[in-house]
Amino acid sequence: MASSHQASGIQAGRLSSQDIVDNFGDLHPAYDAHEASVAADRCYFCYDAPCMTACPTSIDIPQFIREIQTGTPEAAARTIFDQNILGGMCARVCPTETLCEEVCVRETAEGKPVEIGRLQRYATDALMAKGGHPFTRAASTGKRVAIVGAGPAGLSAAHRLAMLGHDVVVHEVKGKSGGLNEFGIAAYKSTNDFAAREVSWLMQIGGINVKHGDGLGAGLTLDALKADFDAVFLSIGLAGVNALRAPGENKDGSRDAVEFIAELRQATDLSTLAVGRNVVVIGGGMTAVDAAVQSKLLGAENVTIAYRRGQDAMGASRFEQDLATSKGVKLMFNVMPVALHGEGAASEIELEYTSIVDGKVSGTGETLRLAADQLFKAIGQTLEGQPEGLVLEARKIKVNDTGRTSVAAVWAGGDCASGGEDLTVTAVAEGRDAAMDIHSSLMG
Amino acid sequence: MADLTTEFLGIKSPNPFWLASAPPTDKEYNVRRAFEAGWGGVVWKTLGSEGPPVVNVNGPRYGAIFGADRRLLGLNNIELITDRPLEVNLEEITRVKKDYPDRAIIVSLMVPCEEQAWKDILPKVEATGADGIELNFGCPHGMAERGMGSAVGQVPEYIQMVTEWCKKYYSKPVIVKLTPNITDIRQPARAAKNGGADAVSLINTINSIVSVDLDIMAPNPTIGDKGTHGGYCGPAVKPIAMNMVAEIARDPQTHGLPISAIGGVTNWRDAAEFISLGAGNVQVCTAAMTYGFKVVEEMISGLSQWMDEKGHASIADFMGQAVPNVTDWQYLNLNYVAKAVINQEDCISCGRCFAACEDTSHQAIAMSEDRVFTVKDDECVACNLCVSVCPVENCITMEQVAPGQLDERTGEVVSEGYANWTTHPNNPSATAAE
Numbered sequence: 049m050a051s052s053h054q055a056s057g058i059q060a061g062r063l064s065s066q067d068i069v070d071n072f073g074d075l076h077p078a079y080d081a082h083e084a085s086v087a088a089d090r091c092y093f094c095y096d097a098p099c100m101t102a103c104p105t106s107i108d109i110p111q112f113i114r115e116i117q118t119g120t121p122e123a124a125a126r127t128i129f130d131q132n133i134l135g136g137m138c139a140r141v142c143p144t145e146t147l148c149e150e151v152c153v154r155e156t157a158e159g160k161p162v163e164i165g166r167l168q169r170y171a172t173d174a175l176m177a178k179g180g181h182p183f184t185r186a187a188s189t190g191k192r193v194a195i196v197g198a199g200p201a202g203l204s205a206a207h208r209l210a211m212l213g214h215d216v217v218v219h220e221v222k223g224k225s226g227g228l229n230e231f232g233i234a235a236y237k238s239t240n241d242f243a244a245r246e247v248s249w250l251m252q253i254g255g256i257n258v259k260h261g262d263g264l265g266a267g268l269t270l271d272a273l274k275a276d277f278d279a280v281f282l283s284i285g286l287a288g289v290n291a292l293r294a295p296g297e298n299k300d301g302s303r304d305a306v307e308f309i310a311e312l313r314q315a316t317d318l319s320t321l322a323v324g325r326n327v328v329v330i331g332g333g334m335t336a337v338d339a340a341v342q343s344k345l346l347g348a349e350n351v352t353i354a355y356r357r358g359q360d361a362m363g364a365s366r367f368e369q370d371l372a373t374s375k376g377v378k379l380m381f382n383v384m385p386v387a388l389h390g391e392g393a394a395s396e397i398e399l400e401y402t403s404i405v406d407g408k409v410s411g412t413g414e415t416l417r418l419a420a421d422q423l424f425k426a427i428g429q430t431l432e433g434q435p436e437g438l439v440l441e442a443r444k445i446k447v448n449d450t451g452r453t454s455v456a457a458v459w460a461g462g463d464c465a466s467g468g469e470d471l472t473v474t475a476v477a478e479g480r481d482a483a484m485d486i487h488s489s490l491m492g
Numbered sequence: 493m494a495d496l497t498t499e500f501l502g503i504k505s506p507n508p509f510w511l512a513s514a515p516p517t518d519k520e521y522n523v524r525r526a527f528e529a530g531w532g533g534v535v536w537k538t539l540g541s542e543g544p545p546v547v548n549v550n551g552p553r554y555g556a557i558f559g560a561d562r563r564l565l566g567l568n569n570i571e572l573i574t575d576r577p578l579e580v581n582l583e584e585i586t587r588v589k590k591d592y593p594d595r596a597i598i599v600s601l602m603v604p605c606e607e608q609a610w611k612d613i614l615p616k617v618e619a620t621g622a623d624g625i626e627l628n629f630g631c632p633h634g635m636a637e638r639g640m641g642s643a644v645g646q647v648p649e650y651i652q653m654v655t656e657w658c659k660k661y662y663s664k665p666v667i668v669k670l671t672p673n674i675t676d677i678r679q680p681a682r683a684a685k686n687g688g689a690d691a692v693s694l695i696n697t698i699n700s701i702v703s704v705d706l707d708i709m710a711p712n713p714t715i716g717d718k719g720t721h722g723g724y725c726g727p728a729v730k731p732i733a734m735n736m737v738a739e740i741a742r743d744p745q746t747h748g749l750p751i752s753a754i755g756g757v758t759n760w761r762d763a764a765e766f767i768s769l770g771a772g773n774v775q776v777c778t779a780a781m782t783y784g785f786k787v788v789e790e791m792i793s794g795l796s797q798w799m800d801e802k803g804h805a806s807i808a809d810f811m812g813q814a815v816p817n818v819t820d821w822q823y824l825n826l827n828y829v830a831k832a833v834i835n836q837e838d839c840i841s842c843g844r845c846f847a848a849c850e851d852t853s854h855q856a857i858a859m860s861e862d863r864v865f866t867v868k869d870d871e872c873v874a875c876n877l878c879v880s881v882c883p884v885e886n887c888i889t890m891e892q893v894a895p896g897q898l899d900e901r902t903g904e905v906v907s908e909g910y911a912n913w914t915t916h917p918n919n920p921s922a923t924a925a926e
Binding site for chain 2: 086090094095096098153154156157
């Protein structure tokens with residue numbers, strides 16, 4: 049089996065089942081109580097803490113760490129969930145190195161921040177392991193809110209609205225809830241089916257009815273929702289993907305990275321998943337890194353990320369870049385795809401070197417070719433299937449800072465809405481804030 | 493290279509670091525390991541009268557409090573004096589002293605407050621060849637209820653009386669170990685001196701309940717379902733011990749009485765501080781019990797380096813140097829003005845100085861939108877709280893406002909001269925300045 053990563057084409061079983069299980073273990077294993085205690089002791093309990101300001105959901109980080117220090121991780125979890133009901137997933141997937149941990153004063157002092165993400169996981173795991181749900185619903189308001197999309201923004205909004213006493217119906221076109229928590233992100237960040245477990249835990253609040261298979265254009269219209277409900281929250285994500293616009297991009301062996309990641313996340317046995325021998329990923333964001341690293345972990349021999357700009361412009365954080373290189377992924381900068389070659393299936397990609405002129409990418413004319421029996425396109429997702437009549441901004445649904453769209457009684461949040469980074473934690477914040485605004489609007 | 497050799501009451505030891513009378517010095521085995529590790533001397537764990545030895549509890553004897561990263565800051569114990577037969581201890585002391593003639597061995601004693609009891613034991617101790625005795629008048633638990641330990645140490649008349657007996661029946665130095673569980677440490681120290689003591693050692697442990705087990709609602713350490721107060725020691729007690737050492741060192745009645753300092757000595761700096769306050773040497777227990785005997789190596793190397801840097805050739809060179817600078821509050825110079833200064837290069841912007849000053853003190857630190865913290869000289873009273881809470885050493889310092897400069901807080905020019913409370917106009921009993 050040792051040489052099977054050298055087998056040509058797209059094949060399953062490049063590594064033994066055990067190797068694959070080991071490869072896809074937790075990226076940051078859970079702290080035990082001692083590790084949590086040592087890590088928590090490093091927090092200085094800063095005034096108006098920079099970490100809290102950097103958190104899109106404004107979790108009171110010094111407070112929850114102090115609660116861990118004093119032996120009450122469940123209280124710590126409550127502090128986290130008050131602000132961020134998906135605090136468990138955010139603890140696993142947040143790019144903390146560019147958020148809370150980047151601004152930790154111990155990063156300033158010692159180049160080693162308090163490990164806030166792992167502490168958050170310790171606290172949230174502790175509470176979730178106890179079973180039950182820490183919040184209860186307020187008395188029914190008799191108001192009904194429709195949510196479209198059961199991703200982080202939709203779930204966050206649903207939980208908050210249900211907690212405030214509203215009846216919530218979530219329409220999710222896919223067969224499972226969770227959105228990118230379930231179908232995106234790398235498997236080693238959400239092990240043991242955490243995304244699904246978190247959704248079940250969240251639903252314990254009650255008052256949320258999820259209808260799978262329902263989506264805009266799939267049986268639903270915005271007008272009908274507006275007629276049937278007191279308010280509508282759209283959290284439909286970015287369903288479209290950008291095309292390379294390079295000859296040969298539709299050859300066999302070429303696919304969208306998000307599709308590959310979704311397939312991987314849903315696979316019950318990763319050793320049955322096929323991957324190329326020579327994998328090239330086009331893009332520079334988190335999706336590119338997730339696709340590349342997981343290809344390598346499945347046993348691809350050569351994996352290259354080809355990004356059209358320089359390293360500093362890469363959307364993936366330096367931590368993610370280092371993770372990729374540590375797994376054996378090669379990062380190439382200032383190259384863009386020209387064509388995908390191959391008789392029938394892809395076998396080579398032709399790249400052109402680029403230079404950045406006035407902020408724009410332009411080809412230098414010099415090209416190179418890389419063996420590529422599998423190509424993943426990770427050059428961004430786009431809004432698709434949004435209802436007519438909503439004003440857009442930068443190709444997203446235009447919203448104000450509490451998620452109101454241009455249409456009365458319709459709010460939006462998450463990746464489909466303007467403003468904020470496309471992160472799970474940002475989506476949670478937007479869902480929560482829209483829910484609060486919907487609540488004021490309905491009760492006002 | 494500084495000479496750490498210490499001569500305390502004529503007893504020579506290669507360094508001023510002695511192990512205090514406590515579990516680390518209960519047996520020959522431990523004491524030999526201590527001497528091999530480099531300790532200058534030991535005070536052998538307290539011996540009692542001949543006969544059946546005391547018994548210890550069979551449950552936990554220690555409780556602790558911790559700082560960050562579970563660093564032990566304070567230790568409390570309910571152990572009694574040695575629970576091994578007197579004869580065994582005496583034989584071991586004799587053997588060890590013979591093998592380590594260059595190290596100090598002091599024998600700690602606690603027998604009933606009767607002359608005969610002391611008359612009986614002292615010749616036996618003398619026969620061991622040990623260098624001196626230390627009278628345990630401090631143990632706050634277990635023995636006090638039997639009329640010994642701190643029950644004696646809390647009554648100056650008893651201290652004097654027993655000390656006199658010891659001087660009568662024993663030819664070598666007598667050190668009286670004092671309990672801190674009193675109101676004024678000078679009283680027992682004076683009594684010891686009046687009784688003829690060659691030295692005092694202090695402090696013994698402090699009465700304490702170190703924590704409460706909230707599940708069974710009993711103090712720790714818990715024996716079954718009950719606990720009792722124990723003796724507190726370790727780094728947390730050092731400030732209390734230093735004050736008491738200084739009080740004795742600067743009391744005209746006891747000034748010059750040799751002091752063996754005990755209480756939270758954990759590193760060379762602690763030892764240097766105690767010695768500067770008048771101690772002739774130091775005794776260590778908790779640091780050794782926390783980290784093992786090896787800690788003495790850092791104490792030796794650190795003290796040597798510091799003495800070399802300061803040009804002190806021997807311990808005697810700096811012994812008591814800080815004593816004249818310990819004064820009463822009323823004599824502090826009220827014309828001395830300082831302001832806090834935050835070094836922006838070192839500041840990590842945690843804002844703890846701001847929270848402390850804004851919430852609990854003088855609103856003398858400004859915070860900008862981008863988290864730059866600066867001192868408001870017109871509000872700063874130089875209280876030092878910001879320095880105390882800053883996690884970065886020396887990031888915030890107190891800088892004197894020189895005489896002739898304006899104090900922006902008072903709007904007055906800082907005076908050159910010395911002026912204290914005794915002559916201050918706000919003091920109802922002020923004596924007019926001449």
